[in-house]
Amino acid sequence: MQTNMILHGDCIEKLKEIPDNTIDLIFADPPYNMQLKNILYRPNNTKVAGVDDTWDKFESFNEYDTFCTAWLIECRRILKETGSIWVIGSYHNIFRVGAIMLNLGFWILNDVTWYKINPMPNFLGTRFTNATETLVWCSKSAYTKKYTFNYKMMKKYNGDKQMTSVWHIKLCTGEERIKGSDGKKAHSTQKPEELLKRVILSSTHKDDIILDPFFGTGTTGAVAKKLGRQFIGIESEQNYIDIAQKRIDSITTLWEESDWIEK
Amino acid sequence: MQTNMILHGDCIEKLKEIPDNTIDLIFADPPYNMQLKNILYRPNNTKVAGVDDTWDKFESFNEYDTFCTAWLIECRRILKETGSIWVIGSYHNIFRVGAIMLNLGFWILNDVTWYKINPMPNFLGTRFTNATETLVWCSKSAYTKKYTFNYKMMKKYNGDKQMTSVWHIKLCTGEERIKGSDGKKAHSTQKPEELLKRVILSSTHKDDIILDPFFGTGTTGAVAKKLGRQFIGIESEQNYIDIAQKRIDSITTLWEESDWIEK
DNA sequence: TATAAAGGTGAATCCGCAC
DNA sequence: AGTGCGGATTCACCTTTAT
Numbered sequence: 001m002q003t004n005m006i007l008h009g010d011c012i013e014k015l016k017e018i019p020d021n022t023i024d025l026i027f028a029d030p031p032y033n034m035q036l037k038n039i040l041y042r043p044n045n046t047k048v049a050g051v052d053d054t055w056d057k058f059e060s061f062n063e064y065d066t067f068c069t070a071w072l073i074e075c076r077r078i079l080k081e082t083g084s085i086w087v088i089g090s091y092h093n094i095f096r097v098g099a100i101m102l103n104l105g106f107w108i109l110n111d112v113t114w115y116k117i118n119p120m121p122n123f124l125g126t127r128f129t130n131a132t133e134t135l136v137w138c139s140k141s142a143y144t145k146k147y148t149f150n151y152k153m154m155k156k157y158n159g160d161k162q163m164t165s166v167w168h169i170k171l172c173t174g175e176e177r178i179k180g181s182d183g184k185k186a187h188s189t190q191k192p193e194e195l196l197k198r199v200i201l202s203s204t205h206k207d208d209i210i211l212d213p214f215f216g217t218g219t220t221g222a223v224a225k226k227l228g229r230q231f232i233g234i235e236s237e238q239n240y241i242d243i244a245q246k247r248i249d250s251i252t253t254l255w256e257e258s259d260w261i262e263k
Numbered sequence: 264m265q266t267n268m269i270l271h272g273d274c275i276e277k278l279k280e281i282p283d284n285t286i287d288l289i290f291a292d293p294p295y296n297m298q299l300k301n302i303l304y305r306p307n308n309t310k311v312a313g314v315d316d317t318w319d320k321f322e323s324f325n326e327y328d329t330f331c332t333a334w335l336i337e338c339r340r341i342l343k344e345t346g347s348i349w350v351i352g353s354y355h356n357i358f359r360v361g362a363i364m365l366n367l368g369f370w371i372l373n374d375v376t377w378y379k380i381n382p383m384p385n386f387l388g389t390r391f392t393n394a395t396e397t398l399v400w401c402s403k404s405a406y407t408k409k410y411t412f413n414y415k416m417m418k419k420y421n422g423d424k425q426m427t428s429v430w431h432i433k434l435c436t437g438e439e440r441i442k443g444s445d446g447k448k449a450h451s452t453q454k455p456e457e458l459l460k461r462v463i464l465s466s467t468h469k470d471d472i473i474l475d476p477f478f479g480t481g482t483t484g485a486v487a488k489k490l491g492r493q494f495i496g497i498e499s500e501q502n503y504i505d506i507a508q509k510r511i512d513s514i515t516t517l518w519e520e521s522d523w524i525e526k
Numbered sequence: 527t528a529t530a531a532a533g534g535t536g537a538a539t540c541c542g543c544a545c
Numbered sequence: 546a547g548t549g550c551g552g553a554t555t556c557a558c559c560t561t562t563a564t
Contacts (some may be wrong), residue, residue, distance in 0.1 A: 003274065011493070017296045019530095030538095032537055032539095034537060034538070034539055035539045035561050036537095036538065037539070038539095038540085040540060041537060041554095041555080042535090042555075043554045043555060044555090046534090046535090048534080048535085048536080048538065048540095050537080050538060050539095051537050051538080056537080059367065061366065065557075071552085074477075078277040079535075089538060090374075090538095090539090091361070091371050091373070091374035091399070091539085092371075092538095092539060094358070094361075094374075094420060094535085095357070095358050095359075095360075095361025095362045095364075095365065095399075096358075096361075096362045096365065097358075098354075098357075098358025098359075098361075098362075099358045099359045099361075100360065101358075102324065102358065105320065106539075108354050108388050109356075109391060109455065110354070111353075111354035111393075111395070111397070113395050113429075114377050114543040115376070115378070115429055116536085116557095117557070118535095118536075118547085118556070118558050118559095119556075119557085120536045120538070120555085120556080120557095120558035121425055121429065121539095121554090121555040122540060122554090122555080122558090123279060123538090123540065123553095123554055123555055124541060124553075124554055124555095125414040125415075125418075125540080125554055126540045126541075126554095127372050127373050127412065127538095127540065127552075127554090128373045128375065128417070128425075128426050128428040128465075129425050129426070129427040129428060129555090129556080130373060130425055130427075130428055130429040130537095130538070130539095130540095131428050131429050132374070132376050132428055132429060133537075134374070134397075136354070136358075140528095143293070149390065150390070151388040152388075154391070155388075156536095158528055162384050162385065162388075162392050163391050163392065163394060164382065164389040164392040164393075165393050165394050166376075166378055166394050167397055170413055170557085170558075171535090171536050171557090171558085173401075173534095173536065173558070173559065174559045174560070175559085175560095177535095177536090178524060182402050185535090185536090185545085189537050193538080198543070202391075219398070225366060248528080256272035259538065371539075372539095373539095394528080403538080408541070410541090414554095424555095424556075425555070425556070427556095453533080
């Protein structure tokens with residue numbers, strides 16, 4: 001199978017083109033269906049640049065569930081028996097996604113909490129600061145016991161203590177955050193590379209094939225390349241593909257094992 | 264309405280006896296025994312899950328969903344417009360519970376992560392240490408904007424910084440853990456009082472009525488009493504009720520406000 | 527050149543009342 | 546239901562500018 005490429009088109013359609021039992025790892029960052037209604041102002045009266053993309057808007061819970069069921073069915077079909085899948089979400093969608101995954105026969109291995117070191121505060125003091133996102137890590141079924149998990153590597157990465165399901169990671173900002181020609185963020189929801197690093201290091205071997213059905217600006221592909229893995233991306237917006245391709249092509253040196261094994 | 268009492272009987276039946284719009288806060292720690300063991304450990308079936316197994320699992324999930332839908336419908340009915348509900352769970356059940364709550368019209372305010380300081384390690388090295396449980400905090404609907412939230416109190420409690428949705432709390436062990444006459448833990452899932460303290464302090468006023476439909480050994484009642492709130496417990500096992508009643512009766516002094524306001 | 531101050535920003539379901 | 550307006554409301558990190 002051809003790898004290290006980005007497929008342009010509808011997520012579900014492209015997934016259907018992939019043969020059964022061929023993928024080692026899937027990382028999926030689907031739309032969250034945030035349902036934002038009003039403009040939010042900071043205390044200094046500037047506006048918060050919220051997620052206002054059309055790809056995040058769904059008519060109803062039912063429509064969202066139908067969409068997620070469809071892509072998750074394909075994901076389960078193409079996973080190897082030794083493979084696993086990670087899906088990230090917030091409280092807006094992760095409960096629906098998790099329930100659907102259970103219904104489809106996925107077997108939850110961990111619910112990992114991305115604990116944001118520098119989350120955006122709750123400006124109006126109406127709730128607790130929303131400081132996390134959730135990753136659900138699943139094997140293909142309860143019977144696939146031989147999923148890849150590099151336990152010792154993650155322990156070493158974590159200072160010789162067993163890594164827990166809580167990951168302290170900063171938001172993707174500054175240099176790492178890709179900007180458009182207008183100087184603004186190129187994608188509303190770019191994920192930090194550290195997050196993908198842990199996902200890929202923990203649950204793949206070298207040269208494994210990693211699929212990301214919501215490729216965006218290509219964080220999964222970039223980290224896969226740096227870690228010596230193969231990737232397949234699916235993305236419906238050509239603009240994001242162009243950015244991702246350029247980003248990945250510009251990577252010339254891989255991360256040395258000493259950067260992560262010995263940390 | 265009579266308060267500070269424990270109702271003995273079926274959770275859903277007892278909930279039905281409570282009038283509409285009368286409860287200020289609900290804390291629910293439902294069971295998550297989905298009866299999957301017979302499926303999981305069935306001999307001679309270590310291959311891929313077949314159709315029959317998927318069906319079995321669906322039946323089991325379906326039963327759990329029906330149960331949760333029933334008690335959550337009653338909870339929503341009895342909540343005041345200014346009230347809110349907290350439900351705690353692990354990855355085994357919280358996704359199903361969260362999805363059901365959304366379907367019933369509850370409005371998620373936060374998903375709070377109980378980050379266990381001293382979780383049980385994963386002895387086999389097959390997964391990340393499961394270090395969290397999740398609490399879903401909801402108002403009655405998206406339109407009930409006047410839910411109780413003591414923002415400033417929680418900020419003060421948190422060292423004058425906005426409290427986030429991640430709570431570092433120890434497991435309930437040692438002195439606090441109630442033991443039976445055999446010296447073993449009286450209840451398998453007793454929650455730490457610190458957890459309930461934050462729930463109750465953040466989302467009730469003094470003298471408010473707090474309902475716990477899965478009362479167990481009465482942590483909710485104990486903390487409610489110490490903080491000057493009223494409680495109603497529902498519990499189906501008389502053994503737990505006896506322990507809880509004794510526990511609550513033995514509380515003679517309330518927590519001083521200085522214990523939490525000034526921390 | 528080094529340090530300090532100022533400014534920008536992040537998947538956000540973020541107000542309440544009067545008219 | 547929609548609009549308008551008074552009033553209360555923020556944390557950590559990064560970049561840029563100033564001293």
